[in-house]
Amino acid sequence: MRSDVDAAPVLACSEVSKRYGRTLALDGVSLQVRSGEMVALLGPNGAGKTTLFQLLTGLFVADSGSVEVLGADMRRDPVRALAQLGVVFQQPALDLNLSVRASLKFHADLHGLPGAVSRPRIAALLERFGLTPVAAQPARELSGGNRRKVELLRALLHEPRLLLMDEATVGLDPASRAQLVDEVLRARAERGLGVLWATHLVDEAERAQRVIVLHKGKVRFDGPPADLREAQGAPTLQEAFLQLTGGQKNERVAA
Numbered sequence: 001m002r003s004d005v006d007a008a009p010v011l012a013c014s015e016v017s018k019r020y021g022r023t024l025a026l027d028g029v030s031l032q033v034r035s036g037e038m039v040a041l042l043g044p045n046g047a048g049k050t051t052l053f054q055l056l057t058g059l060f061v062a063d064s065g066s067v068e069v070l071g072a073d074m075r076r077d078p079v080r081a082l083a084q085l086g087v088v089f090q091q092p093a094l095d096l097n098l099s100v101r102a103s104l105k106f107h108a109d110l111h112g113l114p115g116a117v118s119r120p121r122i123a124a125l126l127e128r129f130g131l132t133p134v135a136a137q138p139a140r141e142l143s144g145g146n147r148r149k150v151e152l153l154r155a156l157l158h159e160p161r162l163l164l165m166d167e168a169t170v171g172l173d174p175a176s177r178a179q180l181v182d183e184v185l186r187a188r189a190e191r192g193l194g195v196l197w198a199t200h201l202v203d204e205a206e207r208a209q210r211v212i213v214l215h216k217g218k219v220r221f222d223g224p225p226a227d228l229r230e231a232q233g234a235p236t237l238q239e240a241f242l243q244l245t246g247g248q249k250n251e252r253v254a255a
């Protein structure tokens with residue numbers, strides 16, 4: 001068991017900006033995620049969350065500023081940076097025809113894990129996520145919650161130091177959402193994983209050590225959920241978030 005939060009950041013973004021034509025999607029965003037820390041990234045529609053995740057996963061490069069994963073610069077040393085990264089994307093990305101076990105083995109091979117390492121690791125993770133009974137089934141036969149668990153398991157296979165969750169619970173029922181958060185928090189605590197969890201759902205943000213509110217491409221708040229409530233003088237995190245982002249009721253923000 002690692003200590004709860006180490007000092008060294010697993011993710012460091014410094015003054016990151018990205019423009020699409022006239023739209024400044026990210027405007028000088030600086031943020032850090034430390035080992036053993038779950039950080040929720042909250043933002044209304046158009047805040048810049050997707051753009052930020054595209055930069056963090058190396059899909060695009062920032063116009064200016066830097067992104068470093070464990071000190072590896074995403075622009076200069078993307079292979080080393082990406083090797084430390086696990087991602088669960090917003091859009092489900094499982095091959096529905098492959099069995100759960102085959103899907104996981106395929107990804108372990110992609111990461112260059114030898115069979116002697118990947119087989120026991122997959123077996124242990126399947127057991128731990130309660131997925132052993134469905135391991136031989138094609139993904140299409142699994143519930144939405146279990147499919148997302150398989151994607152999370154897959155993202156953890158190569159033992160990354162940073163996990164990016166991009167609205168990974170969209171479409172799941174409350175119990176499945178809570179379970180997924182439980183699993184991530186467990187991995188965070190046991191493996192010292194740093195987690196950046198983009199969400200519209202304030203109840204998920206409540207469980208994070210830190211909340212970063214992104215609005216119109218800028219970081220508007222960075223601190224513990226309780227501090228956000230206090231700073232806004234709001235009874236709930238949801239109220240505080242709505243006040244900070246213009247007080248507009250956003251139907252995608254659920255209590």
Ligand SMILES: Nc1ncnc2c1ncn2[C@@H]1O[C@H](COP(=O)(O)OP(=O)(O)OP(=O)(O)O)[C@@H](O)[C@H]1O
Nearest residue numbers: 020023024025043044045046047048049050051052
């Ligand atoms: N490919 C693109 N071309 C032009 N503008 C874009 C493009 N992608 C995003 N934008 C704009 O950049 C801004 C940030 O968008 P982004 O998708 O990053 O926000 P978001 O926080 O992920 O929003 P949502 O929660 O609705 O997915 C928005 O104003 C959006 O319209």
